[in-house]
Each structure stands twice: as C-alpha cells, then as structure tokens.
Amino acid sequence: MTATVAAQDRTAPARPRAEADPVDWIGYVFVAFFTVPFLLFNIAPIFFGAYVGFTKWGIFGKPKWVGLQNFTDAFKDEFVAIAFKNTILYGLIIVPCVVVIGFTFALYVNQRWPLSSLARTLFFSPYVVSATVIGLVWVWMFDTQFGLINHYLAYFGIADVPWLTSTNWSLIGVSIASVWWDLGLAFVLFLAALQDVPRDLYEAAEVDGASRWQRLWLVILPQLRPVISLVVTLQMISSLRIFSQVYVMTNGGPASSSSSVIFYMYIEAIFRQHFGYASAVAILLFLMIIVITIVHRLVVRER
Amino acid sequence: MAASLARRINRRLQPFGLRLATLPVWLIGLAIALMWAMPFVWMISTSLKFPADVMTVDVEWLPRRATLENYAKVFTEYPVARWFFNSIFVAAVSTGLNIVFGAMAGYALARLRFPGRNFLFFLFIASLMVPTEITVVPLLLAIIKIGWWNSYQALICQPLTYVYSVYIFRQFFLSFPRDLEDAAKMDGASHFLIFWRIAFPLARAPLIAATVIVFTFNWNNFLWPLLAVSDESMKTLPVGIAAFAPVIGTRTQLEGFSLGMAGITILSVPTLLLFFFLQRYFIQGLSSGAVRG
Numbered sequence: 001m002t003a004t005v006a007a008q009d010r011t012a013p014a015r016p017r018a019e020a021d022p023v024d025w026i027g028y029v030f031v032a033f034f035t036v037p038f039l040l041f042n043i044a045p046i047f048f049g050a051y052v053g054f055t056k057w058g059i060f061g062k063p064k065w066v067g068l069q070n071f072t073d074a075f076k077d078e079f080v081a082i083a084f085k086n087t088i089l090y091g092l093i094i095v096p097c098v099v100v101i102g103f104t105f106a107l108y109v110n111q112r113w114p115l116s117s118l119a120r121t122l123f124f125s126p127y128v129v130s131a132t133v134i135g136l137v138w139v140w141m142f143d144t145q146f147g148l149i150n151h152y153l154a155y156f157g158i159a160d161v162p163w164l165t166s167t168n169w170s171l172i173g174v175s176i177a178s179v180w181w182d183l184g185l186a187f188v189l190f191l192a193a194l195q196d197v198p199r200d201l202y203e204a205a206e207v208d209g210a211s212r213w214q215r216l217w218l219v220i221l222p223q224l225r226p227v228i229s230l231v232v233t234l235q236m237i238s239s240l241r242i243f244s245q246v247y248v249m250t251n252g253g254p255a256s257s258s259s260s261v262i263f264y265m266y267i268e269a270i271f272r273q274h275f276g277y278a279s280a281v282a283i284l285l286f287l288m289i290i291v292i293t294i295v296h297r298l299v300v301r302e303r
Numbered sequence: 304m305a306a307s308l309a310r311r312i313n314r315r316l317q318p319f320g321l322r323l324a325t326l327p328v329w330l331i332g333l334a335i336a337l338m339w340a341m342p343f344v345w346m347i348s349t350s351l352k353f354p355a356d357v358m359t360v361d362v363e364w365l366p367r368r369a370t371l372e373n374y375a376k377v378f379t380e381y382p383v384a385r386w387f388f389n390s391i392f393v394a395a396v397s398t399g400l401n402i403v404f405g406a407m408a409g410y411a412l413a414r415l416r417f418p419g420r421n422f423l424f425f426l427f428i429a430s431l432m433v434p435t436e437i438t439v440v441p442l443l444l445a446i447i448k449i450g451w452w453n454s455y456q457a458l459i460c461q462p463l464t465y466v467y468s469v470y471i472f473r474q475f476f477l478s479f480p481r482d483l484e485d486a487a488k489m490d491g492a493s494h495f496l497i498f499w500r501i502a503f504p505l506a507r508a509p510l511i512a513a514t515v516i517v518f519t520f521n522w523n524n525f526l527w528p529l530l531a532v533s534d535e536s537m538k539t540l541p542v543g544i545a546a547f548a549p550v551i552g553t554r555t556q557l558e559g560f561s562l563g564m565a566g567i568t569i570l571s572v573p574t575l576l577l578f579f580f581l582q583r584y585f586i587q588g589l590s591s592g593a594v595r596g
Contacts, residue, residue, distance in 0.1 A: 034404035052441050115333060124578070129574055130540075131523065240434075270530065
C-alpha cells in the first residue's frame with residue numbers, strides 16, 4: 001500500500017510537467033559530437049558518390065558531367081556482368097549454408113549438454129578475426145598439393161581439387177571460407193531466440209506426445225520466423241558486399257571467376273582511377289540490394 | 304538384459320540431460336565443434352614450423368621441431384611492429400571517440416527533449432541500409448582533396464560513424480530508471496554533469512559490450528584502410544599482413560606458409576583473447592544490436 005502511494009507521488013507531478021517541458025537545447029550539443037562526423041563521413045559521401053557516378057572523374061583534371069553514360073557502359077561491360085553474376089552466386093551459396101548450419105549449431109548448444117559452452121565459444125570464434133586471417137589460413141588449407149582439405153579428401157578417393165586455382169572451383173572455395181567466418185552472428189542470434197522460446201511451449205507439446213521433429217517444425221520454427229527473416233536479411237546484405245575474402249584469397253581470379261561487384265569497384269577505382277565508373281557500379285549494387293530486400297520483405301509478409 | 308542395461312545407463316546420464324539415444328548426437332556435436340576450431344590450430348602449428356617442414360606429404364599437426372624463427376623474421380624483415388602500433392592506435396582512438404560520442408548521443412536521444420530527435424534516430428538506423436562499401440570511393444576522393452590521404456586522420460574519421468554505439472546506449476537509457484538523475488536535477492546539476500558523473504558510469508554493461516564489439520570491428524577493418532593509406536609505414540596490421548597472401552605478394556610462393564601463419568597469428572590473438580574473456584558481453588551485445596560495421 002505505502003509502496004503504491006509512494007509510486008503515485010513520484011509520477012503524479014511528473015505528468016503535467018512533462019507536457020509543458022521546455023526544450024532541452026543542450027540536447028543538440030550532446031548529439032553534435034556524433035552527428036557531425038556521421039554527416040561528414042557517412043551521409044555526405046552517399047550523396048557525393050551519387051554525383052560522382054554521373055561524372056567522368058580521373059585522378060587529374062576536372063571531373064566532367066557525362067549523364068547516364070557510366071551506367072550504360074556498365075550494362076555493356078562483360079566484367080560487370082560477371083561480377084554481378086558471381087555476387088549473386090555468393091549470396092545463393094553463403095546465405096542458405098549460414099542459416100542452416102548456424103541454426104543447427106544453435107539447436108545443439110541450446111540443449112545445454114555438458115561442454116555446450118565450449119562448443120558455443122568454438123562456433124562463434126571465427127567471427128571475431130580479420131578477413132586477412134580467414135583468407136590466409138584457408139588459402140593454406142585449400143592448397144592443391146599440400147593442403148589439409150585435399151589431404152583428408154584423398155581418404156574418400158577425391159583427388160587434388162584445385163580449390164582456388166581453377167575457374168570452376170574458386171567461387172566455391174571462397175564461399176566455404178566465408179561461411180566459416182560469417183556463421184557466428186547467425187548462430188548467436190538463433191541461440192538468443194531459442195532461449196526466448198517459452199519453456200511451457202515445449203512442455204505442452206511434450207504432453208501432447210509430439211516427437212522431437214514435430215516439436216521443431218510445429219512449435220519452435222513458427223516462433224522463430226522473425227529471427228530467421230532477420231538473419232537472412234543481414235547475411236544477404238553482407239554476402240552481396242563480399243570483398244576482403246576475395247581480395248586476400250584469389251584477387252578475383254583466376255580469370256575473374258571469383259570476382260565480386262565490390263572487388264570490381266575496387267579495381268576500377270584504384271588501378272584504373274575510373275572513380276566515376278566505380279561509383280556507378282557501387283550505386284547499381286546498392287539498387288540491387290534495395291530491390292532484393294524489398295522482395296524478401298514482401299515474400300515474408302505474404303506467408 | 305539389454306533393456307535393463309540401457310535403463311541403468313540412462314539413469315547415469317540423466318543428471319547431464321543426456322540419454323542413450325542422444326549420446327551419439329552429443330559426441331558428434333562436440334567433434335564438429337572441435338573441427339570448427341581446427342583452422343586456428345593449424346595456423347598456430349604451421350607458424351611454429353621451420354619453412355622446410357611446412358609442405359609435407361603427411362599432415363603433421365605438431366611441428367616436428369618447433370621454432371619461433373618465423374615470428375622473429377616477421378618482426379625484423381617487415382614493418383609488423385609499426386603496423387601493430389598503427390592498428391592499436393587507430394582502433395583505440397576511433398573506438399574511444401565513437402563510444403563517448405555514441406553514449407552522449409544515445410543518452411540525449413533517450414532522455415532529453417528537443418525537436419528533430421526522432422528524425423535523427425531514424426536517420427541513424429536508415430543509414431544502416433547503405434553498405435559502407437558504397438561510401439568509400441567518394442570518401443577517398445574527398446580525403447585526397449583535403450590532403451588527408453596517408454594520414455591517421457583518414458584512418459580514424461570513417462569508423463567514427465558506427466551507429467551501433469548510439470543504438471546500444473539509447474536502448475539502455477530507455478529502459479533504465481531515471482530516479483538518480485531526477486534527484487540530481489532537483490539539486491540543480493546540469494545535464495552535462497548528470498550524464499558524465501551519474502548516467503555514464505551506470506551504463507557499465509552497454510559500455511563494455513560496445514567497446515569490445517566496436518574495437519573488434521575497428522581492429523579488423525579492411526576496405527577503408529586499404530584505400531585510405533598506401534605508405535608501408537601507415538598501413539594497419541590486416542592490410543599489411545594481407546601482402547603475405549600468395550596472390551598479392553611473392554614471399555609465400557618462395558618460402559611457404561609459415562611466415563604468413565605467424566603474421567595472422569599475431570593479427571588474430573588480440574581479438575580472440577578479448578572474445579574469450581568478455582564472451583558474455585560480445586554475445587549479448589550482438590544479439591541485442593544485430594548490427595555489423
């Protein structure tokens with residue numbers, strides 16, 4: 001009783017005061033420290049990049065407005081076509097693998113069997129290291145002659161797969177390393193969501209005599225739909241941005257077979273100094289990400 | 304007979320949450336978890352081998368003769384010490400500034416009332432839709448124009464824009480009781496004093512989470528440092544070590560992988576240690592924020 005009175009006392013005068021509250025002008029000072037660099041180094045470059053995409057911009061001389069020419073050039077450029085095709089392939093390989101394997105690992109750790117916290121640590125650990133680490137260690141493991149992977153595959157009668165040195169395999173090799181790297185985030189997001197599934201839901205299903213699989217399909221998965229959708233969106237965007245693994249592992253090769261859009265943008269900007277063209281390619285990727293995200297949202301809402 | 308044995312085993316396993324039927328699943332899962340970490344073991348093992356012992360027909364998980372020669376060589380023949388310093392300096396400064404600025408902004412967005420506050424938060428969140436990769440080329444042009452190319456300012460300015468810290472502090476202050484701050488306000492303390500002496504010290508959990516996560520992103524940052532500097536002496540560790548990749552430099556083709564593995568061991572140890580000791584903050588921070596770079 002006294003507690004409620006005290007609580008009322010505290011809230012009662014706060015109400016009317018809140019409405020007539022004067023503006024906290026100091027708030028602008030508080031946000032300025034973050035907002036000024038944010039506008040300068042993040043928002044301004046977006047608009048500046050949109051402008052650069054419509055110009056011919058080399059390292060010397062003045063930029064020249066060329067209208068849509070960069071974009072029409074990009075549509076005719078076969079290397080842009082290859083880069084976009086590869087980037088979509090990366091997404092189609094990496095996203096399902098990360099979602100399915102990450103979810104399986106999360107289900108396993110969520111059983112809380114002995115040593116499950118060790119398993120959690122190991123599953124997540126690749127996520128915290130740099131692309132250089134991922135790239136170099138996998139280049140070594142994928143070595144055709146002396147690499148670990150081919151050594152153990154030989155026991156199954158699979159001989160000398162040229163993981164990173166043939167046009168047929170390089171994209172798959174880079175994708176495998178990327179799954180190992182990226183999985184940690186999906187894994188912890190799934191794990192957190194699984195731990196939030198109310199216990200009594202499991203118990204009710206058990207009482208009804210549902211099997212393990214039925215429980216998974218009918219009880220748990222419907223609960224997890226929002227987090228699955230979130231993981232798919234995040235992973236899709238990060239896979240379509242793929243760059244550093246490609247740079248370290250294959251440099252886009254052999255013969256552009258593992259090149260990606262951002263990798264091609266990097267080559268155009270740094271080696272050819274076609275800054276306008278590079279920006280146009282980046283804008284095209286951004287448009288593709290927006291379209292894919294919207295389509296994904298619509299599909300999720302449909303169901 | 305068999306049935307009663309099974310029952311006995313099940314009783315033994317029960318305290319661990321296991322049954323005879325789930326025992327294989329448990330073991331297979333553990334085996335996969337150990338396999339998942341094998342690339343790290345292989346990395347460290349190779350880094351301790353003499354270059355001549357690296358390319359072997361049989362896999363040798365333990366070096367037949369261990370040596371620290373590769374580490375010595377990496378430090379003496381390459382500016383790895385300098386790259387290490389650059390990485391530490393850039394990551395520490397940009398993380399520190401990003402966290403303090405982010406905490407102030409997060410606090411203001413949660414606690415103070417001023418026009419445009421919701422729009423600002425919307426702008427921060429909406430900017431996550433635009434991949435940083437889109438902004439790097441125009442930002443590079445701007446950096447060159449103002450003479451910042453190859454400088455620490457260039458390396459530090461871009462990671463100041465990570466929205467993650469604003470988000471996590473705003474989230475914290477929205478759900479944190481404001482009694483203490485109200486009491487201080489009654490005593491006539493200024494907003495700045497309240498934030499710095501009362502609110503910020505209370506926000507320990509988001510402070511640690513944001514620090515370890517943002518530091519890790521900064522330590523691993525790749526594309527921007529690759530573009531923003533080109534002098535060997537200005538490179539950060541990930542960009543410098545990347546030159547050990549066979550497709551980029553020739554060193555590995557000549558000497559094998561032991562040098563490169565020593566390089567990436569040096570590169571991965573700081574963030575791996577940070578993660579092992581502050582795992583809880585890492586995982587909670589990421590699953591409540593769900594943001595990358």
